[in-house]
Amino acid sequence: MNEAHPFFAAIHLSAGYGRQPVLRDISFTLEQGCLAGVLGANGCGKTTLLKAICGILPHAGRCTLQETCLEQLTPRQLARRCGYIPQRSGISIDLSVLEVVLMGFNPQLGLLEHPTPAMREKARRALALTGLAHREKDNYLQLSEGQKQLCILARTLAADSQLLLLDEPESALDFRHRYRILDLLRTWAGKGNGSALVALHDPLLALNCCDQLLVLSDGWVQACLTPGKDALPRIERELAAIYGPVSLQYCTGRNGQRQIVLLKEPD
Amino acid sequence: MNSIRPSMALLTVRSHKTALLCTAGMALLIVLAVVSLFTGKYPLTWQGLAGGDGMQLRVFYTLRLSRTAVGLIGGFALGAAGFVYQTVFRNPLASPDVIGVTSGASAGAAAGILFLSGAAAVTAASFAGALAAMGLALALSALDQSGKQATIVLAGIAVHSLAQTALMCLKLTADPERELASIEYWIMGSLNGISGYSIGGNLLLCAVCVAVLFLLHRQVVLLSAEEGEARMLGVSVGKLRLAVLLVATLAVSAVVSLTGLISFVGLLAPHGARLLTRRNDAGTMLLGGILGGVLLTGADILARSVAATELPVSIFTSLLGAPFLIVLIVRGRKGYE
Helix, strand or coil, X not given: CCCCCCCXXXXXXXXXXXXXXXXXXXXXXXXXXXXXXXXXXXXXXXXXXXXHHCCCCCEEEEEEECCEEHHXXXXXHHHHHEEEECCCCCCCCCCEHHHHHXXXXXXXXXXXXXXXXXXXXXXXXXXXXXXXXXXXXXXXXXXXXXXXXXXXXXXXXXXCCCEEEEECCCCCCCHHHHHHHHHHHHHHHHCCXXXXXXXXXXXXXXXXXXXXXXXXXXXXXXXXXXXXXXXXXXXXXXXXXXHCCEEEEXXXXXXXXXXXXXXXXXX | CCCCECXXXXXXXXXXXXXXXXXXXXXXXXXXXXXXXXXXXXXXXXXXXXXXCHHHHHHHHHHHXXXXXXXXXXXXXXXXXXXXXXXXXXXXXXXHHHHCHXXXXXXXXXXXXXXXXXXXXXXXXXXXXXXXXXHHHHHHHHCCCCCCHHHHHHHHHHHHHHHHHHHHHHXXXXXXXXXXXXXXXXXXXXXXXXXXXXXXXXXXXXXXXXXXXXXXXXXXXXXXXXXXXXXXXXXCHHHHHHHHHHHHHHHHHHHHHHHCCCCCHHHHHHHHHHHHHCCCCHHHHHHXXXXXXXXXXXXXXXXXXXXXXXXXXXXHHHHHHHHHHHHHHHHHCCCCC
16 A cells, blocks of 8 residues: 555544534545445444545545545535445435436536436446346336445446445345445455445454455544454454454355354353 | 537437327317417407407407416426425425515515506516515525525525515505405416516516526436435535526516416426326426416416306316326325236
């Protein structure tokens, strides 16, 4: 990693709601092509961190993406660089799945312009990637919550952002799609498209899919972990501070791939 | 960089069903327009008009044509503006009253009736009242830099209350026999008294505003997302919402200052269009406008033909609209079959 010029850096980030501080002076960096997970108990500041980075929430400190200060960008400029997937999308009117994905091209369009055929094609490819190709004409509101998340992910992937911020994208997904969504992000980041920061509730998913883990506790960065490199006892220790006593073991699957297995020990 | 198609593609009606509904709606609108031209106390005939009957031609050009134009264009504008209000506020009950504009128009009209003379002066006063209410609501909401949707709604409620208070004060000072009755009649809404001399500016403003709203349709849909999500889609939420509401409210102000308060059209027409198409595309907005025109023109025809004296048009917009909406809701709730 280039320490002097990281791909993304959060520098002394503090944020909260009203006078209630939630994030307290957080600093960390991400390298390009990295899939980073944010772990922490409820209320530790995962969502606040993502909202602060993408400027939805007023904050102190700053964030840089390829040395560009995000706070100085207009919404349009910011949206060209960062994609944000909230826990639940706020779309509440009848729109087709394809129309929702096409919304992602707005930063590339003028006020009165309309998506091009090339954009429509790209949107269809993104839908195919998330397994929703057959639903493009369906009403977005009639999708399940998990399918809605996949649709919003397709919208974000289609928009060519450099930094993806995802807030618990796995929360409404079944077991298979949880891994699928993380695999998609890993492939996307691995191709050098950019980096993704994903708030997760499932530590097992985070340990097996993310390159880097940010463990938040009460608004602070308690630890920065690298699951493939850090020793299991250290990871156990850091996770125990959030989830109580846990045991980690390596287990080899039928395909020969080594994965971490997490067991909850009695408190 | 991708090549960008011109924005006129916004008006492309992609859905075959929507196109069919719009065509049927337009056909109905044309039929109603013809009926409207020939309905009224003074009988008009094809033969009389073709034969150059002076009185018939004068009634046709100065009264019927302008009245029908206001019914069609005004109804269309109320329907299209209603679509915008409901989408931007993500609220099926949203209407121009959300930001107090109809109350401002009422107070303005009441002031015009009391202190000015002539129908054109009342129209101008009503328009000024509507603009003042809109300006005040938007200025109050601009005090909160966050651009939150709730701020506009709260500002609208405050302006609505202020305008209602002003209206009550004006009514108290009105002569109960003449002026008070005129104010009440204006508030009930009517296309009676519209003449070719007083509508040109309003209808032009209305048409321009509606055209701008159609051009901004994609932005209107983006505003339907939650504020944070819309911002992350590159939308300057606060500024764009103010601009869109300003244009929609100008269109409504131009109509209500001519007609008085017309209930239900701005609420029902976009609902009806959405229930018919199950979409929110530009075609559905167009259908909402067409339904608005059908409803207002149809109600106006009934208002001047069912009784010896002309009745307020709002009675018929509600009488026609409510059953239509109920049928659509019941049809929509049948669910899986």
